[in-house]
Each structure stands twice: as structure tokens, then as C-alpha cells.
Amino acid sequence: MGSASQGTYVLPEATAPSLVLAHPTDTEKRRTWTLNHREWGGALTLEEYLKREPYLTTIPLTRDGGMTHWILTDSSWSADSGGNRPVLASCESIRKRVLIASPSDNTVHDGVGHGIGSVFTYPEFRGNRYAARMLNELGPALRKWQSHGRDAVCSALWSDIGKAYYAKKGWAVFPSLHVEFPVSTNRTEESGKDKVSPITYDNLEPLCQRDEQLLKEKLLRTAQKTNRTSVAFAPDHDTLRWHLYRDDFIASILFKSTPSPPPPQETFTRGALAGPEGRRVWAVWSRNYYGGSSSGSGAPADNVDKNTLYILRLVIEPESSEAENEENPSEDIREAFTAVMQAALREASRWHLGKVDLWNPSPTIRKLIDSGGLQHRWVERDEDSIPSMMWYGDEDVRNIEWVANEKYCWC
Ligand SMILES: CC(C)(COP(=O)(O)OP(=O)(O)OC[C@H]1O[C@@H](n2cnc3c(N)ncnc32)[C@H](O)[C@@H]1OP(=O)(O)O)[C@@H](O)C(=O)NCCC(=O)NCCS
Known part of the structure; x- marks a missing residue:
């Protein structure tokens, strides 16, 4: 002692x-x-x-x-x-x-x-x-x-x-897979711009509510299908806004002192939405800047290759009711998904972020990625950001299904 x-x-x-x-x-x-x-x-x-x-x-x-x-x-x-x-x-x-x-x-x-x-x-x-x-x-x-x-x-x-x-x-x-879309090798087409609408603080809340409703249905389906207890962190308005406020705080400091003026802060969109009501795809995202000097500090453009736009949460609206679509996404969903990812790449490019990362995509989204035209790389992380869970219920943690194990859960 x-x-x-x-x-x-x-x-x-x-x-x-x-x-x-x-x-x-x-x-x-x-x-x-x-x-x-x-x-x-x-x-x-x-x-x-x-x-x-x-x-x-x-x-x-x-x-x-x-x-x-x-x-x-x-x-x-x-x-x-x-x-x-x-x-x-x-x-x-x-x-x-x-x-x-x-x-x-x-x-x-x-x-x-x-x-x-x-x-x-x-x-x-x-x-x-x-x-x-x-x-x-x-x-x-x-x-x-x-x-x-x-x-x-x-x-x-x-x-x-x-x-x-x-x-x-x-x-x-738990799984630590992500898919990385490099900005430099993907053409960020302007033509798809009219297919998406921006997600901002103003329209975020109803999307979170809809997401939670869909996720609950998915949890029930997963528990039935796997015969295992299924759990998800709620992708609710507070959880998403925690990431966005944190991002805003950092960006407001970094872009105040950056030598090349960035687009005004207000124009950073928080995500993108495509497709008609009931068949929408949307993503909410945030920025991460790594700095240039050994002490970490630096201008946003110092470390573009490492700087990342993280998709916090990606939602496909029919995933709730049309279970068969989890295996074979339809053409309109493919188009909406591509439009959302193009919007993410455009936003990344404007904000000195060299890549767009999406954590643990669902099987449907993996299909969309593998059959879509975007350049990407699959990464199994061994060292950093390994999702790890202690379970307080009676079940063995190895028998727990962690659904929607995406970046929004992180802290
Ligand atoms: C990681 C950290 C908290 C460990 O603190 P500590 O009081 O020395 O930890 P302990 O004495 O309980 O354990 C030391 C063990 O951590 C391991 N460890 C420390 N840093 C590590 C690293 N970067 N990678 C892998 N293992 C590491 C040591 O190898 C040692 O392993 P052992 O138990 O097999 O001998 C400390 O090194 C630290 O603050 N590091 C910087 C911040 C950090 O990386 N935090 C973890 C974020 S997830």
C-alpha cells in the first residue's frame, strides 16, 4: 500500500x-x-x-x-x-x-x-x-x-x-470491418447532385426517429432469425448531435486559422438523403482532422490523406419491411445509395478530407458497395477502434448480436 x-x-x-x-x-x-x-x-x-x-x-x-x-x-x-x-x-x-x-x-x-x-x-x-x-x-x-x-x-x-x-x-x-472510399480516385460527379437533399440540424430529428423505428424492427427480425439476443445503441437525436456538435467545435477552431479560406461553416452538410418517402437512403456524417505536426496541432489541409469523413449512420428505408431486399437491393435503392455516397465524397473533397469511411456495413449495403461503381477498399482493423462489449445480462457475450455496429456508437 x-x-x-x-x-x-x-x-x-x-x-x-x-x-x-x-x-x-x-x-x-x-x-x-x-x-x-x-x-x-x-x-x-x-x-x-x-x-x-x-x-x-x-x-x-x-x-x-x-x-x-x-x-x-x-x-x-x-x-x-x-x-x-x-x-x-x-x-x-x-x-x-x-x-x-x-x-x-x-x-x-x-x-x-x-x-x-x-x-x-x-x-x-x-x-x-x-x-x-x-x-x-x-x-x-x-x-x-x-x-x-x-x-x-x-x-x-x-x-x-x-x-x-x-x-x-x-x-x-466485435467486428471491426470498414470500407474506405478514397476521394482522389473516385470521380465526384456533379450530375448526381439533384438526386440528393442535404441533412442539416433542421431535418435531422425526424430522420433519427424513423431510423430508430426501422432499427427496432430489424432487432426483432435479427433476434428471431439468429435465436440470439440482439442489441443496438439507439441512433437517436442526442447521440447523433453529440458527434455533430463535437465536429462543429473542432472545425470552428481549425477553419478560423486556416490560411486558405474554406467554404463558410454553415455550408457543411451533416449528411445526405435520396429517394422518395418510404424508399429513402440516407447517411449522417462527421469530419475528423488529424493535424500535421508531431504535437498533433495543425491546419485542416495538413493531413488530407488521413483526414476522414466518417459515415456515422447509413439507413436504407425498406430494410425494415422488405426483408428480401436485404439480399437483393432494387435498382432505385442502388441509385439512391450511389447518390448519397457521391454526396459524401463531394463534401469530403470540399473539406480537406481524403476518404470516406463506413463501419460494419450491413449485408445489403455490402452488396450495394460491391456491385456499385465506386472505388473502395475493405479494411479489417486490428489495432484501433476495435468495438468491444461487456454484457451485463445472463447471456454469454459471444451469443449477442450487436446490430448497427457503426460509427455513431463510438465515443
Ligand atoms: C494503454 C494504457 C492505458 C495502459 O496503462 P497501464 O496502467 O500501463 O496498463 P496496465 O499496466 O494495466 O497494462 C499494461 C499492458 O498494456 C499493454 N499496452 C500498453 N500500451 C499498449 C499499446 N499501445 N498497444 C498494445 N498494448 C499496450 C502493455 O503491453 C501491457 O500488456 P500486458 O498486460 O500483456 O503486460 C497506457 O499505456 C496509456 O495511457 N496509453 C496511452 C493512451 C492509450 O492508448 N489508451 C488506450 C486507449 S483505448
Whole structure:
């Protein structure tokens, strides 16, 4: 066990009974962000990153306590010990709505799930199993966290350190396939422009509602077909807006200082929609800039090859009612899909993003991609953003169907 006297703190064993999961003070959060800016600052300077992190607790989904900061610390120190309490490991969780269907049910249930992000150990404390201890405490703690007296359904994280570390601690690995459409080798045709309409903050909410309705039907079908419990994170308005607000915050900083003036901020569309009501295809997306210098900061155009337009969620409207269409999409759906992807490529090109990425497309969408004319590459990620889930129900997590395992779930 660590000694609590300041200046002579002896690092405790990770198994020490005095180590506890706690919530950091504002000073401790700032210290942690200062250290992990290198990991997650992206194209932001430290100063900008220190503004973004508190901002992320004020937006849809994460405001009003939707986001929780956690640390592993030593209970022999009090939180008000002048900012000197040891922060042995840290992370965040975000409360999310999940939808679940079991094979024996005719209805989809709403539950609580938690996304986990920013798992971090200060460099000087690494290799002592502190992150492991924190995660071993956090997994069970989240089962009861903010879930209104019931058990949460699951917690999920997106590992950037491969497939083994979190799996050993109970977060099982799920598919990490994506398809990448390079902007440079795809002709972004202007001719298809009139086939799509933009998605903006104004028309997003009803699309999210429709998406959730379709997804619930799909969950029921999946549970019946596979005879397995099926789960999805709700692609609801708050969840989608969390990504869009985050994107806006970063873009508003990056494009203020960029030397070549970009298109005005207002003109960035949040997605595109094609096809008539009842047979629509739409995608909602966000931007990711990686920066140019070794410290991460830089102008948006510094790292175009890596900069990515992520499709957060792709919806095909008939997927709900015409199950046979999952295997053989019709011609109008093919056209609508191509028009939406062309719009994504055009938007990527305008905003210094070298590629468009879509995570874990459904079988229908895979067919559309493979039989369509767009240049693309399939990527099985082994190291980064590996979707990983801890299941709090009775079932073995390996028997859970994670439906719509797309980028909108990420945090
Ligand atoms: C990953 C991290 C949180 C581990 O913290 P820690 O307290 O040293 O972790 P532990 O002592 O519990 O475990 C160390 C293990 O992590 C592994 N690890 C650390 N960084 C890794 C990486 N980039 N890739 C793969 N494994 C890694 C070590 O090899 C070691 O493996 P072992 O258990 O087989 O010996 C810490 O290295 C860190 O903060 N890294 C930078 C931020 C980061 O990448 N976070 C993870 C985001 S998903």
C-alpha cells in the first residue's frame, strides 16, 4: 500500500485495498487532459483541447451528468489535498440508450448502456497494472451506474491498443470491418447532385426517429432469425448531435486559422438523403482532422490523406419491411445509395478530407458497395477502434448480436 505522505509517495501495488475508483476534481481533470492531449488532441493545440474537453460535458447526450469522469486513486488521500492526490489511471463513461430484443419477445426494450473512452495512465505510472485495476473496478460499477435501480445492459469501448487487452478484462471483441472510399480516385460527379437533399440540424430529428423505428424492427427480425439476443445503441437525436456538435467545435477552431479560406461553416452538410418517402437512403456524417505536426496541432489541409469523413449512420428505408431486399437491393435503392455516397465524397473533397469511411456495413449495403461503381477498399482493423462489449445480462457475450455496429456508437 502506498504511503500517503506528500513527496514520499511510494507507488502501491495495483492490488492494494486502498486503491479505489473515484471522480476527479476539476484540477485533476485538467492535469489529465494536459497529459493526454498528445493522444487525443488531434489537430487541436493543447489550449484548444483544454477548451474542448469541458465543452463536451455541455452538449446533447453528455450534458446534465450524461458523461462521468473516473479515476483510480488512493483512498488514503483526500480529493482536496491541494491537487496532489495520485491519479493512477483515468477514463470517462457516457450514458447511452440501448435497444434490446430477445428471441422470445415481440417487443424491443429500452435499457441503459455505457460507452467508455479515454482510458489513460500517466506516463510515469504505466506498466503497474493500474489501468487494469481501474477497468476491473469500472466494469462492475457501470452495471449499476445511472441505470435507475436496474442493471445496465452493457458497456462498450473502442480499443486503440489492439484486440487482446480489453478482451482479457471482459470486453469482448466485435467486428471491426470498414470500407474506405478514397476521394482522389473516385470521380465526384456533379450530375448526381439533384438526386440528393442535404441533412442539416433542421431535418435531422425526424430522420433519427424513423431510423430508430426501422432499427427496432430489424432487432426483432435479427433476434428471431439468429435465436440470439440482439442489441443496438439507439441512433437517436442526442447521440447523433453529440458527434455533430463535437465536429462543429473542432472545425470552428481549425477553419478560423486556416490560411486558405474554406467554404463558410454553415455550408457543411451533416449528411445526405435520396429517394422518395418510404424508399429513402440516407447517411449522417462527421469530419475528423488529424493535424500535421508531431504535437498533433495543425491546419485542416495538413493531413488530407488521413483526414476522414466518417459515415456515422447509413439507413436504407425498406430494410425494415422488405426483408428480401436485404439480399437483393432494387435498382432505385442502388441509385439512391450511389447518390448519397457521391454526396459524401463531394463534401469530403470540399473539406480537406481524403476518404470516406463506413463501419460494419450491413449485408445489403455490402452488396450495394460491391456491385456499385465506386472505388473502395475493405479494411479489417486490428489495432484501433476495435468495438468491444461487456454484457451485463445472463447471456454469454459471444451469443449477442450487436446490430448497427457503426460509427455513431463510438465515443
Ligand atoms: C494503454 C494504457 C492505458 C495502459 O496503462 P497501464 O496502467 O500501463 O496498463 P496496465 O499496466 O494495466 O497494462 C499494461 C499492458 O498494456 C499493454 N499496452 C500498453 N500500451 C499498449 C499499446 N499501445 N498497444 C498494445 N498494448 C499496450 C502493455 O503491453 C501491457 O500488456 P500486458 O498486460 O500483456 O503486460 C497506457 O499505456 C496509456 O495511457 N496509453 C496511452 C493512451 C492509450 O492508448 N489508451 C488506450 C486507449 S483505448
